Amino acid sequence: MLTGKVFKYGDNVDTDVIIPARYLNNPDPAALAQHCMEDIDAGFASAVQPGDIIVGGANFGCGSSREHAPIAIRAAGVSCVIAPSFARIFYRNSINIGFPILECAEAAQEIQAGDQVSVDLDTGLISDLTTGKTYQATAFPAFLQQIIAAGGLLPYLKAKVG
């Protein structure tokens, strides 16, 4: 069960604002985390606490394929991202590195910044502890669940091919 405070953003949050290219010359996760979300929320990196949750709008993570984006978000302490839809490369990257993302339009719309939210990754149940409302995220296909359960694509592949 993941529990944390919500940081909320709008539609089309792109990977250039999640982690600007000027910081990609150092792929160390801790270094990336210091600049996470800097260009749309300069206070994020210092305010975020371990376990906190990002709630985004449609097409979250669009633009550049940089895997540094979900790496930066995870290294900043964020436990999961909830959005109505994710840009496809960000979606792949998150699953491939074993970082939880949840698609749920209703939750993304109704949950407010600062709310305390808990997420049960096994069931996809999202609970807004501030309002008392619950939401059901879209379930991942079984194949993707296997990748997530293995801890990411490479551990999955390694276990398969030996």
Next chain:
Amino acid sequence: MSMTMTEKILAAHAGLEEVHAGDLIEARLDLVLGNDVTTPVAVDVFEKAGFEWVFDRDRIAIVLDHYTPCKDIKSAQLCKRARDFARKHQITHFYDVGQVGIEHALLPEKGLVAPGETVIGADSHTCTYGALGAFSTGVGSTDMAAGMASGTNWFKVPSAIKVVLTGKLPPMVSGKDVMLHLIGLIGVDGALYRSLEFTGEGVSALSMDDRFTIANMAIEAGGKNGIFPVDEKTVEYVSGRVKRPYTVYAADPDAVYERTITIDLNTLEPTVALPHLPSNTRTVGEVLGLPIDQVVIGSCTNGRISDMRIAADILRERKVAEGVRCIVIPATQEIYMECLREGLAEIFIQAGCAFSTPTCGPCLGGHMGCMCEGERAVSTTNRNFVGRMGHVKSEVILASPAVAAASAVRGCIADPRTLE
């Protein structure tokens, strides 16, 4: 059951009779690509997982194009990581400073992508090769690592949007204008998870360079890939470059598309995208006179020889306006050399442009043209997100090489058709 072009290529690479939108498949890869930003992360993942061998050293391309020639010590370290890996595994298609070009212009030029092939690249603009009738899509570093280890990867077969092109482009209107127009119509997530399949009699009149530009920006509409049918122009382009047999796939006449969009090329105008989304489009006439500080002509979107020629035609015997910096970057060494042969380099330099060795540099605010607070650029690149070319309060306006060159001369957004 009938299939789209993308479905046919994916079915062939998955060893299946047919696949359809929504199917999760494992497909064989013909080429796996990475650059100096994404390869080091892929190498870390590859080695951490305990893989010791790449699946095929001839089917991996590592192209050091983003921060090269290295802008600082940290980027030099990234390049070294990628270079050491390439040497250790004897990667055949490794491109370093002196041979390197911007990956999505370089790979087609070197014949590394053929019609009907399946390519993944750890760079979002890998969708460019759809211009050749290949299935190609951008992925992240872990996908690149998985591809290098196994020669396969997982895909969700995308549903498709059919884009029917009719007519012929008017003078000074190009592939860039077609794509900006389309993204303006459907939005930055208008093709999310989907394939954009271009078709119609208008395709035959588009040059290969125009097709590369259009396919390149499929990702800016959220698309998984953008793909063109293979015709005489495609075959002419790949002949002499691709030295292996390839298969041409065509969509079935009754293939299923989620929606159909028709664009009459005759009616298009030079089009720009204002900050901060590629979908924020206007015809150039709506924004004439908007002042600018910088012009960038280049990138994987518009750094090809026909882009250089149109920009040079406009800059010939003209000067870049006072107070404006114009940076011209041919995308590959071959294009650079052709600019020298045709006298284009001299035209750019005489006009007062900076003329650079190939690099992605300014497109992503990497180097070679970062902007400070309050500055505005017209750029032939592909993204105008907040902070994309430097300071969070700088602005990028996306445009064709013709509009960018005309704007450099006028010092503000200008229409290339009415330049005195």
